[in-house]
Amino acid sequence: MYDNKQLQEISTQVRRDILRMVCSAKSGHPGGSMSSTDILTTLYFNEMKQDPATWTRDGKGQDMFILSAGHMTPVYYSVLARAGYFPVSELATFRTFGARLQGHPSIRKSLPGIFQASGSLGQGLSAACGLALGKKLDKDDNFVFCLCGDGESEEGQIWEAGMFAVFHKLDNLIAMTDWNGKQIDGPVELVAGEGDLSAKWEAWGWNTIVADGHDFDSIAKAFELAKAAKGSGKPTMILFKTEMGHGVDFMAGTHKWHGSVPKPEQLEDALKQLGETSLGDF
Amino acid sequence: MKKYIDTGKKDTRSGFGVGLLEAGRADSRVVALTADLKGSLKMDAFAAEFPERFIQCGIAEANMVGAAAGLAITGKIPFIGSFAEFVTGRVYDQVRQEVSYGKANVKIASSHAGITLGEDGATHQTMEDLALMRALPEMVVINPCDFNQTKNATIAAAKYVGPVYLRFGRPSVPNFTPEDEEFVIGKAQILNEGKDVTIIACGHLVWEALQAAEALEAEGIGAEVINMATVKPLDENAILTSAAKTKAIVVAEEHNMAGGLGEAVAGLLARTVPAPVEFVNGKDLFGQSGTPSALMAAYGLDAQHIAEAAKKVIARK
Structure with a gap:
């Protein structure tokens, strides 16, 4: 188990990776990556039963993870690399021709750690339901995790999956929403009027937990409650309250950095704000 | 036949x-x-x-x-x-x-x-x-x-x-293929051999193609009938071998023109050995209510239309 200080250091390095990756590629999605950094760091370093050395796509005997909001590859790839799935130096190839680090997750480049393609929104939770059902049929007693975006949750298929998971009693499924309140065109409430996600998931019949996605104690508590729900017959949705662009003052709390790349002087400023870590840049 | x-x-x-x-x-x-x-x-x-x-x-x-x-x-x-x-x-x-x-x-x-x-x-x-x-x-x-x-x-x-x-x-x-014949993906079946025209069909149109071949035989026309059950990957060898013999092709399918079996076959022939092709398909139309047989007749998806297409393509040789 990593303590909060260690998790914070990894998260800081992951945020540095995110910014350096999108600046290197001159494209990508830093905003949501930075809002979900603390969640994914905690997931891969403390919560998931996973082992890069024995990883296979079928996930037998391990926990599995689907990134439904597929555009958040910067955080996903950084966390996978830092967890040991592939060399950290490979982060430099993000979004370039021939790279295993495709713009959105692909299983066609044999990048270890990726269970399924994603990017077209709203579909990952359904795939996660299938994984969870497959584990139940196989009597494989491990969890399936899935991270969705709040903007993504405007897709109707998310709610189809929500109904399916309850009907099939997928209590080995722990879904998460990066509830940062922002999407490309602006604040979620002004773009689509999504409303109270907590009340919606509760009404859908899910074990619904709201947590602070930037507080490692709150994140850990949420996972503890989610795992304890196994046996209840209910899937869990953890709604992590987060801030888009978290960690860098000029990027925080605005939708403008959903899919925009900092200029060189902005990158320098951002990296200075984050500070260096003992892990080192790629 | x-x-x-x-x-x-x-x-x-x-x-x-x-x-x-x-x-x-x-x-x-x-x-x-x-x-x-x-x-x-x-x-x-x-x-x-x-x-x-x-x-x-x-x-x-x-x-x-x-x-x-x-x-x-x-x-x-x-x-x-x-x-x-x-x-x-x-x-x-x-x-x-x-x-x-x-x-x-x-x-x-x-x-x-x-x-x-x-x-x-x-x-x-x-x-x-x-x-x-x-x-x-x-x-x-x-x-x-x-x-x-x-x-x-x-x-x-x-x-x-x-x-x-x-x-x-x-x-x-009609149920007419062998009960327990192994299905080989990508392998077409030559249901009837003929020298004058090749009829390539899939799905419900295969039986109609056989009926058309019988009618053509009565008129002295030899129709080769190919059941192209695998639409992709296409059995190119079966098509090219038959086309080399008959030099006239009819493709019949319960599907519209755009992107169907007909265009797959025509594309293959255009890339290799061009031959005249006639199409029996739903053209560029939506369907409508009716009994299956009434609709198939109305949209020209039956043995009679296949036989007519065969004569037409033979005339284009």
Whole structure:
């Protein structure tokens, strides 16, 4: 188990990776990556039963993870690399021709750690339901995790999956929403009027937990409650309250950095704000 | 010409139901999912024998496709079943990302395909599904011709590793292929040999092609009939060998012109040895309500129209 200080250091390095990756590629999605950094760091370093050395796509005997909001590859790839799935130096190839680090997750480049393609929104939770059902049929007693975006949750298929998971009693499924309140065109409430996600998931019949996605104690508590729900017959949705662009003052709390790349002087400023870590840049 | 005996009309979807049950008995990894169409897809016997491996998804096809992909990733062999339109056009992006691009070993069981769905009318009669599925890289596309072949193709699809689109229909049609003939994906069958014209058909149009060949024979015209049950990958060798002999081709399918078997064959010939081709298909039209036979006649999808197309293409040699 990593303590909060260690998790914070990894998260800081992951945020540095995110910014350096999108600046290197001159494209990508830093905003949501930075809002979900603390969640994914905690997931891969403390919560998931996973082992890069024995990883296979079928996930037998391990926990599995689907990134439904597929555009958040910067955080996903950084966390996978830092967890040991592939060399950290490979982060430099993000979004370039021939790279295993495709713009959105692909299983066609044999990048270890990726269970399924994603990017077209709203579909990952359904795939996660299938994984969870497959584990139940196989009597494989491990969890399936899935991270969705709040903007993504405007897709109707998310709610189809929500109904399916309850009907099939997928209590080995722990879904998460990066509830940062922002999407490309602006604040979620002004773009689509999504409303109270907590009340919606509760009404859908899910074990619904709201947590602070930037507080490692709150994140850990949420996972503890989610795992304890196994046996209840209910899937869990953890709604992590987060801030888009978290960690860098000029990027925080605005939708403008959903899919925009900092200029060189902005990158320098951002990296200075984050500070260096003992892990080192790629 | 070789005689084919109709052993009694049956619907091809029932062939799927029997094949699914057999595949399920042979391999415990086979699971079946449907979106509130268990009865229509003839999944009842499978669901009764393997209740834990039958997954009801409700009327939510998009989620069904994704859930099937997830099951496939864990090692299952999922068959997802609904009407052709609702497992193709309605969920094209889900099939593309989760199954095709995602390389998930999912079998798409597509029933009530084409205009022979009949009375429900155009909202339910897809004549575009072969085009959509053919366009996906690596997707195997199969449209068997009768009950027996649909059963055998279902068993073959379960054994094949990779995404398969398996298309069949609702009406009872002549059942004339051998009961337990192994279905080989990508291999066309020469049902009748002839020297004057080649008729390439898939699905319900294969029987009509045989009837047309009989009528042509009575007029002294030798028609070679090829059952192109695998629409993709196309058995190019079978087509080129026959085309070299007859130098005149008719392609018949219960599908529209755009992107169907006809354009696949024409494309092959254009790239290799050009030959005149006539098309018997749904052209560029939507369907409408009616009995299957009335619709097939009205849209020109029968033996009479195939025979006319054969004479026309022979005249173009």
